[in-house]
Amino acid sequence: MKLGVNSCIVKEISGKGFSLDNLQVDFIELGFDDSGIIKNEEINWEALKNLEGLGVEFTLHAPTADGKNLPIDLGVYGKEPVKRMEKVIRIASHLGAEVIVLHGGDIRKSYTKAYVNTLRHLRGLKPIAEDHGVKLVVENLFEGRIGALPHELLTFISEGFELCFDIGHAFLTSMSSGLRIDEFNVIFPYTSHLHIHDNNGSRDEHRPLGEGMIGFSYVGRVVELTKAERAVMEIRRYSGKDSVLPNVSFFRNMPDENFSRVEKAEGGSKA
Numbered sequence: 001m002k003l004g005v006n007s008c009i010v011k012e013i014s015g016k017g018f019s020l021d022n023l024q025v026d027f028i029e030l031g032f033d034d035s036g037i038i039k040n041e042e043i044n045w046e047a048l049k050n051l052e053g054l055g056v057e058f059t060l061h062a063p064t065a066d067g068k069n070l071p072i073d074l075g076v077y078g079k080e081p082v083k084r085m086e087k088v089i090r091i092a093s094h095l096g097a098e099v100i101v102l103h104g105g106d107i108r109k110s111y112t113k114a115y116v117n118t119l120r121h122l123r124g125l126k127p128i129a130e131d132h133g134v135k136l137v138v139e140n141l142f143e144g145r146i147g148a149l150p151h152e153l154l155t156f157i158s159e160g161f162e163l164c165f166d167i168g169h170a171f172l173t174s175m176s177s178g179l180r181i182d183e184f185n186v187i188f189p190y191t192s193h194l195h196i197h198d199n200n201g202s203r204d205e206h207r208p209l210g211e212g213m214i215g216f217s218y219v220g221r222v223v224e225l226t227k228a229e230r231a232v233m234e235i236r237r238y239s240g241k242d243s244v245l246p247n248v249s250f251f252r253n254m255p256d257e258n259f260s261r262v263e264k265a266e267g268g269s270k271a
Contacts, residue, residue: 023245027057029058038087043087062103082124085125114146138162168204169204192228197234205237208246211239
């Protein structure tokens with residue numbers, strides 16, 4: 001499993017957080033609101049050149065509906081979401097990024113329309129991405145967006161998509177709906193990408209493990225069961241460097257096929 005972090009906490013990209021020398025990760029998942037790769041809704045080729053100079057692998061997280069730069073909502077009808085995603089795919093191809101993580105659409109007035117539009121756009125985008133050597137991976141979300149529940153994600157699997165299992169989002173869905181979190185296990189055989197972060201069950205806080213209610217033990221079981229190719233520590237808020245870097249060390253010290261260290265980890269609470 002390759003270990004990465006989101007660009008929000010990489011000092012060389014966002015100007016805040018931690019240096020790559022300190023993080024010692026295999027790849028960076030680029031976000032569009034902190035990397036500068038889009039400027040005035042156009043590709044910023046100078047920023048891409050600077051990123052290439054970092055000498056690290058990338059994946060991309062496609063812009064979300066509430067993003068500041070090039071917002072994309074797959075839940076709306078029309079050509080615009082695909083046109084915008086084509087720019088994202090071009091960026092991924094230029095950087096040699098093999099994976100783009102993307103969200104289902106926002107549910108506005110109609111769940112049915114948001115679902116159908118999301119599925120229609122994904123079907124149209126899949127061959128475009130494949131022509132550029134890029135894989136689209138669909139992420140589970142929470143209330144108000146398509147892809148919060150396991151049965152929704154199974155329909156995307158049937159269309160040939162792999163999944164990104166976001167542990168924090170699954171926990172929020174479980175807490176708000178009463179759905180047991182192990183109901184998500186049905187999608188684990190199709191999960192090639194993980195987003196790892198903690199929260200307290202009410203807000204999408206994106207904290208390091210140990211600063212919320214999820215903790216290390218459940219995450220270790222997810223890593224074991226999914227056998228994902230990549231895992232991203234998707235952290236946006238943290239109390240200090242002493243809470244983030246130990247998370248990196250935790251995963252770095254985790255044996256590939258032996259997760260006994262997970263049960264001995266200190267900090268955090270079990271999900």
